[in-house]
Amino acid sequence: MLLKTVLLLTLVAQVLVLENGLLRTPPMGWLAWERFRCNTNCKVDPKNCISERLFMEMADRMAQDGWRDAGYTYVNIDDCWIGGRDDKGHLVPDPERFPRGIAFLADYVHSLGLKLGIYEDMGNFTCMGYPGTTLDKVVQDAQTFAEWKVDMLKLDGCFSTPEERAEGYPKMSAALNATGRPIAFSCSWPAYEGGLPPRVNYSLLANICNLWRNYDDIQDSWRSVLSILDWYVAHQDILQEVAGPGHWNDPDMLLIGNFGLNHEQSQAQMALWTVLAAPLFMSTDLRTISAQNVDILQNPLMIKIHQDPLGIQGRRILKERSRIEVYLRPLSSKASAIVFFSRRIDMPYRYHTSLARLNFSGSTTYEAQNVFSGDVISGLQNDTNFTVTINPSGVVMWYLYPIKNLHMSQQ
Ligand SMILES: *[C@@H]1O[C@H](CO)[C@@H](O)[C@H](O)[C@H]1NC(C)=O
Ligand SMILES: *[C@@H]1O[C@H](CO)[C@@H](O)[C@H](O)[C@H]1NC(C)=O
Ligand SMILES: *[C@@H]1O[C@H](CO)[C@@H](O)[C@H](O)[C@H]1NC(C)=O
Ligand SMILES: *[C@@H]1O[C@H](CO)[C@@H](O)[C@H](O)[C@H]1NC(C)=O
Ligand SMILES: *[C@@H]1O[C@H](CO)[C@@H](O)[C@H](O)[C@H]1NC(C)=O
Ligand SMILES: *[C@@H]1O[C@H](CO)[C@@H](O)[C@H](O)[C@H]1NC(C)=O
Secondary structure (H helix, E strand, O other): OHHHHHHHHHHHHHHOOOOOOOOOOOOEEEEOHHHHOOOOOOOOOOOOOOOHHHHHHHHHHHHHOOHHHHOOOEEEOOOOOEEEEOOOOOEEEOOOOOOOHHHHHHHHHHHOOOEEEEEEEEOOEOOOOOEOEOHHHHHHHHHHHHHOOOOEEEEEOOOOOHHHHHHHHHHHHHHHHHHOOOOEEEEOHHHHHOOOOOOOOHHHHHHHOOEEEOOOOOOOOHHHHHHHHHHHHHOHHHHHHHOEOOEEEEOOOEOOOOOOOOHHHHHHHHHHHHHOOOOEEEOOOOOOOOHHHHHHHOOHHHHHHHOOOOOOOOEEEEEOOOOEEEEEEEOOOOOEEEEEEEOOOOOOEEEEEEOHHHOOOOOEEEEEEEOOOOOEEEEEOOOOEEEEEEOOOOEEEEEEEEEEEHHHHHO
16 A cells, blocks of 8 residues: 555656756846836836836837847746636736737737746735636636747745645646646745745756745845845755756846945846856846946856856855855856855955865866956966955956866876
């Protein structure tokens, strides 16, 4: 009997592996929530309310201002788009704010070479109180999204029990798969279960979701960025290994271009999220973003690192008493991304170190390119002492790659 149960569980586990082939590298795009929230007052604020106009204008900017070509391809709707259900139970968007419907919006963004993401909630209501996807509606809603030609679904977890979520997320994954349309699946499930084993089974998640939120929503402040980073670092032994091509940890949106971060902090969030192989979802007004913030978000070397094909999530490797921290992400071709991060609040800090201190060994000679300034530092060996000057709450980020291996070349 016990053996039978084990066999049955194994079968169920295998059935749940629904590899859709999507997001081999972490996704990049734009998501409405952090900047535009649940602003539904289109009479007073027509430019910024959650409406088809907002998503079409962002899609226009993404196609025309270099975002799409840099890799930011998803235009994602969050909460507050739903108008209700029709008499057959199909979801319908708010008729005043989305008069031409979601299929129209999907066609529009597709015509610009972009992809459309949508939002629902596994539960009685969305977090803002709109109709949710209850267990009996999972299959129908998946079919609706596929008919509309949606490319990503973020499924939130408000107004449901742990048992309903445990049934509903795998069920939605199977229902999306059954539509035949490749739809990336973003699961908020772990964030509702504390984000850690044993309540969260990350092997199961990696089989059914392409990305997942583990922790609190980001807010427009540096303190919020630090609290998320602290949680990720505290649990990096668990989190690092569960990320990989097709399945990513999501520490939530980028704040760059909004109100809470200064220039150093904006660079720091970009660098740290890149080293964590996090999804890069901007949530800012692309109609008014400054050139300085565009430079941070469209930095080609940063994006090359972010999209590295190995898809290894980086981690903090060193925490100094000076309040300097070092993060490292291994990259293809024996390269690495290194972020020197200062938690100091006094002045630029001259940090003296060497690759040996960062646990590099052997006789390889490296070169480093500073990701923000473009400066190249040559001839780095494991015992070469070097100094990086890091501003308060800022970063220095290096792309480090071997230029020759003395031992090999002597052979
Ligand atoms: C559904 O899952 C199967 C098995 O992993 C996979 O081969 C197929 O491509 C998936 N289809 C979609 C549309 O995700
Ligand atoms: C969802 O709605 C049903 C039916 O009204 C109710 O019985 C249930 O308690 C609700 N669940 C949650 C988690 O609010
Ligand atoms: C987690 O899920 C996987 C895949 O479904 C399963 O094989 C494994 O037994 C689960 N682990 C735990 C601790 O429940
Ligand atoms: C360097 O390696 C040693 C020995 O394996 C280990 O104890 C230490 O934590 C490592 N340090 C870093 C910065 O990875
Ligand atoms: C550092 O490199 C030198 C050669 O440049 C080599 O002799 C030495 O073993 C290396 N140290 C470590 C820790 O690998
Ligand atoms: C690097 O600095 C350390 C002290 O911080 C010193 O002991 C060592 O000799 C220096 N190495 C080189 C190659 O200059």
